[in-house]
Amino acid sequence: MTSTVLRPHAEQDHADELAALAAVDDRPRPPSWRLSPWAVVQYLLGGTLPDGTEITPKYVGQRRLIEVAVATLATDRALLLLGVPGTAKTWVSEHLAAAISGDSTLLVQGTAGTAEEAIRYGWNYARLIAEGPSEKALVESPVLRAMRDGRIARLEELTRIPADVQDSLITLLSEKTLPVPELNTEVQARPGFNLIATANNRDKGVNELSSALRRRFNTVVLPLPDTAEAEVEIVSRRVAQLGASLELPADVADLAEIRRVVTVFRELRAGRTEDGRTAVKSPSGTLSTAEAISVLTGGLALAAHFGDGVLRAHDVAAGILGAVVKDPVADRAIWVEYLETVVREREGWDDFYRAGQEIAG
Incomplete structure (x- = not known):
């Protein structure tokens, strides 16, 4: 049957493979993960399951790089995928989020115009003016939703984002808390939350990461194919x-x-x-x-x-x-x-x- 969308999300396009892996996956899973780290790596690199199900490779490259990336997401450190354009950084981040959270859509696209609200939260100004600050007037960012639901958030082109906006990630990643002072409250991340960011190493010098922010990430460099x-x-x-x-x-x-x-x-x-x-x-x-x-x-x-x-x-x-x-x-x-x-x-x-x-x- 012809798909009703031009490009389904990874968790939709490969739903059968994810279900097959979940059915045979008897290894320990971190809190809120849909699959164990072993099964996530199998999903990315492909292979044949004991029941004969073929898992198609999503990434062709060094197994150790994917293992390090997956292990990072099972810790309290965020993951930074770094590489030249075209090394599958976005592709890998999408499939990691799909395998771990079953949802690859919690995405912030970084640009020179990305505002802090895109990472933290914004406001429905019509409701804000009519009712004042309230939860109903709050517009949640993908990162806030990921924290609340214990899922993986994705941030594309981190070094394209202005430095002052980048720094809004520091407390969020270190304390796993997003304060909402207007409501005198905060959102605390639930187990399973983490962040995958991507950056183009040819953008070095555009908006370099501060040392404080870089310490919150474990960096995995995705190379061009060896052969x-x-x-x-x-x-x-x-x-x-x-x-x-x-x-x-x-x-x-x-x-x-x-x-x-x-x-x-x-x-x-x-x-x-x-x-x-x-x-x-x-x-x-x-x-x-x-x-x-x-x-x-x-x-x-x-x-x-x-x-x-x-x-x-x-x-x-x-x-x-x-x-x-x-x-x-x-x-x-x-x-x-x-x-x-x-x-x-x-x-x-x-x-x-x-x-x-x-x-x-």
Whole structure:
């Protein structure tokens, strides 16, 4: 049956897997957790349960990183997921919250305009003027609701939030209490409450965390995939999922184009070809795994609606150009040089070279 929403929340999309894990999970669970820490890690990394149920991997990477993240959330320290753009920080935080609390929606999106009310609470000003301060006039933030219900709250792009707003987290995380002086009361966190924040380490210097706030977090750095094989697995899995959810009638069974896009991204990121023989210049963009997924999903749409349904070089060339060329002068020169010195000489890449030349103009 076609989903009624474009992108279900993790706890909805993987409800069967979460239920299957809960049914076989006989290990100790921290207070208010839906699953034990072991089962949460199984949900993230995937595997086969004793009853034969297949748990699909949500994260492909080092098991120890996920174990540290889950163990952190079972303590009184909050979790900070740090990494370059496209390293699945948001994805991991969503699935952690879904597995632990059964609710990944208690989310604050950090921006330069995020106000303290988004983290603490606000007011319904019509009721506030008519009735004065009252519980009915109070507008709860996702963090306050998580504290009250003993669940996981999520805070995206922590370093994008102004420093004075960041500091409103200090008492909340250390005392597990949110004072509401207008009502002469406070909200005390119930067992199961914790916070997962994400931050882009390329934003260093934007709004750096104070030492007092950083001490409230345990930091886990999510790296880019170590190997081409791991990155191809991640990309192909997500492209297949997205293609199915978008009902794109295109063939993604052949991994040739996926492997080629991943190769281009990895070589331009690393500044050298896979065999290490040729140095190449790196463009200004990050060329993350998430961008590779976006390029290939766009290519699927082109193949489905304007091609023969088979993903080919000319379907992904424009997307790659858009990902690589952020600076229209310097990055375009880097891309043209890569085409001429690497792609042109590579056996079996003639179609990609022609497509790249055509798009680059």
